[in-house]
Amino acid sequence: MLTVLNHPLITHKLTQMRKKETGTKDFKQNLDEIAGLMAYEVCRDLPVRKITIETPVASCTSTELAKEIVLIPILRAGLGLVNGINDLIPTAKVGFIGLYRDEETLEPHEYFAKFPSTMPDAVNLVLDPMLATGGSAVAAIEMIKKRGAKSIKLVCLVGAPEGVKAVETAHPDVDIYLAALDDHLNEKGYIVPGLGDAGDRIFGTK
Ligand code: PRP
Ligand code: URA
Numbered sequence: 001m002l003t004v005l006n007h008p009l010i011t012h013k014l015t016q017m018r019k020k021e022t023g024t025k026d027f028k029q030n031l032d033e034i035a036g037l038m039a040y041e042v043c044r045d046l047p048v049r050k051i052t053i054e055t056p057v058a059s060c061t062s063t064e065l066a067k068e069i070v071l072i073p074i075l076r077a078g079l080g081l082v083n084g085i086n087d088l089i090p091t092a093k094v095g096f097i098g099l100y101r102d103e104e105t106l107e108p109h110e111y112f113a114k115f116p117s118t119m120p121d122a123v124n125l126v127l128d129p130m131l132a133t134g135g136s137a138v139a140a141i142e143m144i145k146k147r148g149a150k151s152i153k154l155v156c157l158v159g160a161p162e163g164v165k166a167v168e169t170a171h172p173d174v175d176i177y178l179a180a181l182d183d184h185l186n187e188k189g190y191i192v193p194g195l196g197d198a199g200d201r202i203f204g205t206k
Contacts, residue, residue: 002164002176003041010037010179014157018195024204028080031129031202034157034179035084042155042177043069043089046123067123067151068092070116074099074128074140077198081127081155093118097140101132106189108136113143120148129198131159131178132191134166141171157198158182160191 013030016022022030048063069092073079078097086092098112116122126140137154144152152174154167159178162185167176182191190196200206 002168002178002181004178004181005038005041007037007041010034013037014179014195017157017201018193020196022201024201027201031080031157032084035081035127036088037084038081038155038177038179039085039088042125042153067121068118070095070119070122070124070149072097072115072124072126072140072144074126074136075112077129077202078127080129080198080202081157085125085127085155093122095119095124095144097126097143099136099139101136101189103188106133106135108139110139110143115144115147119144120150122149123151123153124149126152126154126174127156128154129157129202130191130194131156131163131167131176132185132189133160134163134170137163137167138170141167141174145171153177158191158194160185160194 013034017027017030047066049066050061050063052061069089071082071092072095073082075098093116095115099108099110101108131137154174154176157179159181184192186192
């Protein structure tokens with residue numbers, strides 16, 4: 001299922017990120033803040049369990065999270081979404097997938113993987129600001145399914161219809177969350193209007 005988080009605060013911050021004159025510092029800060037706002041909505045249906053606790057005043061029955069959360073950023077750009085979500089879920093574990101997209105073929109290439117052992121029973125949030133052709137997200141989800149992950153959500157900032165379709169076709173069981181669904185991909189596989197190369201803008205590499 002695709003959820004596009006149309007919220008004035010999220011869209012305002014994303015607009016700042018889209019502007020070509022926005023520098024690394026403001027780009028990262030807005031990404032951090034959007035990540036936190038998105039986490040709130042992405043976590044809306046997390047499983048909870050009832051527990052009975054003692055407050056200083058009385059005993060009561062309340063709920064707490066029933067499953068561990070694992071954040072899995074796709075390197076590099078996915079790292080930009082980790083802090084904002086981790087601030088809200090400080091008990092989350094973090095795994096890493098290193099993938100880069102070949103600029104000619106647009107095919108993803110794996111160069112790193114490190115996961116917590118708890119992934120099979122956890123709710124796994126795969127993080128990447130950009131969902132373009134969907135090749136990287138589809139490959140990343142395959143990698144974590146091979147390690148036994150069953151509950152998986154894909155959290156991206158900007159998506160293209162082509163990428164959404166690719167993930168929905170390959171992994172119909174994975175919920176997709178976007179801050180914006182853009183128009184199309186250009187001939188170089190960039191999202192239009194998009195925000196350019198997310199990794200380069202986060203890390204100042206261009
Ligand atoms: C970007 C982006 C995604 C991927 C999206 O990463 O962060 O991972 O491209 O494209 P796709 O949907 O067509 O696969 P990139 O390969 O540029 O690496 P980087 O994060 O290290 O810059
Ligand atoms: N990766 C990016 O960083 N931006 C795009 O528009 C497409 C892929």
